Amino acid sequence: MGAGVRDYRPLVPRRPPEGLRDWTLKTCRNELDRYGLIYEVGCDDPFCDWPMARPEGYKRTKMVRVTCSCCGDSMLLNWSKDATHGYGFVLPDDEEGDWAHTVTTAGDEVRCPMCGEKVLVNRRSAIRDYYVSDDNNIAAIAEEWLADEARVTANKEILAVIHAKQAQNLKNLDGVLKAWVGLGSTFRATSKLITNDDGLLWLGTLKDSNGRYLLTPNPADAKELRLCVGPHTLPVKTYDNDTIPTTDGKIPMILGDLHEGVVYWDRQVFSVKVFDQATIGEFNAAEQDMTIWRGSLRDDCTQRDDGAFVNGYVAVGNGPQDDSGEKAPDGGAEG
Numbered sequence: 398m399g400a401g402v403r404d405y406r407p408l409v410p411r412r413p414p415e416g417l418r419d420w421t422l423k424t425c426r427n428e429l430d431r432y433g434l435i436y437e438v439g440c441d442d443p444f445c446d447w448p449m450a451r452p453e454g455y456k457r458t459k460m461v462r463v464t465c466s467c468c469g470d471s472m473l474l475n476w477s478k479d480a481t482h483g484y485g486f487v488l489p490d491d492e493e494g495d496w497a498h499t500v501t502t503a504g505d506e507v508r509c510p511m512c513g514e515k516v517l518v519n520r521r522s523a524i525r526d527y528y529v530s531d532d533n534n535i536a537a538i539a540e541e542w543l544a545d546e547a548r549v550t551a552n553k554e555i556l557a558v559i560h561a562k563q564a565q566n567l568k569n570l571d572g573v574l575k576a577w578v579g580l581g582s583t584f585r586a587t588s589k590l591i592t593n594d595d596g597l598l599w600l601g602t603l604k605d606s607n608g609r610y611l612l613t614p615n616p617a618d619a620k621e622l623r624l625c626v627g628p629h630t631l632p633v634k635t636y637d638n639d640t641i642p643t644t645d646g647k648i649p650m651i652l653g654d655l656h657e658g659v660v661y662w663d664r665q666v667f668s669v670k671v672f673d674q675a676t677i678g679e680f681n682a683a684e685q686d687m688t689i690w691r692g693s694l695r696d697d698c699t700q701r702d703d704g705a706f707v708n709g710y711v712a713v714g715n716g717p718q719d720d721s722g723e724k725a726p727d728g729g730a731e732g
Contacts, residue, residue, distance in 0.1 A: 415542065432467040434509055434516040436486055439473055461486035468512035485518075540669050543692035551661060552640055554698035558659050559651060559708050561700070567650055567709040570603060570611075574626045576652050576707045584654045584705050589632045590624060591651040593641040599648055599711060600624060600633065646713045653706025664695035 439462035460473040463486060474486040477500045485502035488510055501507055505518045567573050573590070580588055592600070603611040603624075612633065615621040622633040631652075641649050672689045675682050682689050 415545065432465065432509075432514050432516045434463050434465055434507065434518045435521050436461050436463045436474075436518065437521040438462075438476070438484070463510075465509040465511055465514070465516060467509060467514040467516065470511040472511060474510075539690040543669055543690060547692060547694050549640075550694060551696065551698075554696070555655070555659055555661060556641065558698050558700050559655075559706065562703065562706075562708045564647075565707060565709045567711050569711070570626060572711075573624075573631075573650060573652070573709070574629065576650075576709055577626070577629060577631060580653055580707065581704070584657060587654045587657070588652060588706075589634045589654075591634045591636070591641070591655075592649055593636055593638045593643060595638060595643045595713070596648045596650060596711070597622075597633075597635045599713075643713070647710040648713060650709040650711050651706060652709060655706055657702050658700065658705030660699050660701045662697040662699070664697075668693045 439460045459476045461476045461484075462471055462473055464471040474488065476484065477487050478484045479500040479502050483502060485500045487499070488501055488507060501518055503519050503523060507516060507518060508514070509516050565572075565576065567576055577585065577588070577590075597612075600612045601610065605611060611625050612622060613625065615623050615632075622635070624631040624633050641651075643649065670691045670693065672691065673682055673687075675689050677689065
């Protein structure tokens with residue numbers, strides 16, 4: 398860095414934004430890790446560097462300049478147009494040196510006329526669009542990332558309210574059933590069993606005395622799961638371990654109606670503001686020719702009804718058996 402110029406590189410996060418990898422893979426599809434033959438409009442003009450020497454009436458020949466990403470060489474090929482895919486070029490015949498009649502356009506797979514490597518043809522303007530999006534596209538992506546962070550924040554606030562209630566060690570399936578019945582008829586009809594991927598695995602190992610699994614898909618909707626325990630059928634909702642983590646070997650088993658137990662207050666939904674002249678600490682957006690997106694979330698989360706949910710957990714070591722080693726009770730699964 399020059400004298401008097403501050404190095405702002407340490408302020409830039411080294412970790413790419415969440416979702417960037419998936420977006421890149423979706424956008425570039427099958428074009429990653431492949432050699433390409435990039436083309437753009439050019440011309441065959443020996444007088445391009447000396448335009449004053451160009452003879453009167455001289456007409457330049459419209460050509461296409463192609464560049465191979467494998468060998469790095471470039472060459473001019475005859476310009477041509479395809480009625481379906483727009484303009485392209487005509488490759489020379491490898492054997493006779495004549496010109497073929499087929500128009501090569503973006504998306505075609507051919508052999509590079511310079512090195513012979515198999516390459517994917519694409520326009521230079523299309524490649525540029527992958528990396529130089531317009532302002533609207535960039536803003537949409539930034540807002541999508543910020544909105545996803547707002548969702549994560551809301552989930553953490555809701556979990557904080559749930560965990561503020563004393564946790565109960567349900568131990569085994571009997572404990573799950575007792576907690577479910579303990580919700581009472583007021584909340585039981587609208588309640589669910591909420592757990593994470595570890596809980597899904599634990600519940601998936603439970604069987605009745607006839608060897609039938611107690612966790613089964615809902616016949617009315619195969620995407621939904623239900624846990625059959627005696628005369629009760631518990632709807633099961635699962636989240637990944639990042640959303641609801643397993644802490645100290647305790648698999649979360651939250652039972653109840655969280656719509657009645659927790660209130661999420663959203664004052665002004667989620668808003669995004671864009672600045673290109675702002676200064677944050679020692680970072681000056683205008684000086685660095687950068688744009689700052691700021692996401693604002695005015696919210697709160699409070700407990701509504703303490704009896705509407707149970708903050709339960711099952712120790713990983715217990716498995717489908719209780720502390721006494723007895724087998725889980727018959728769940729009454731439909732046969």
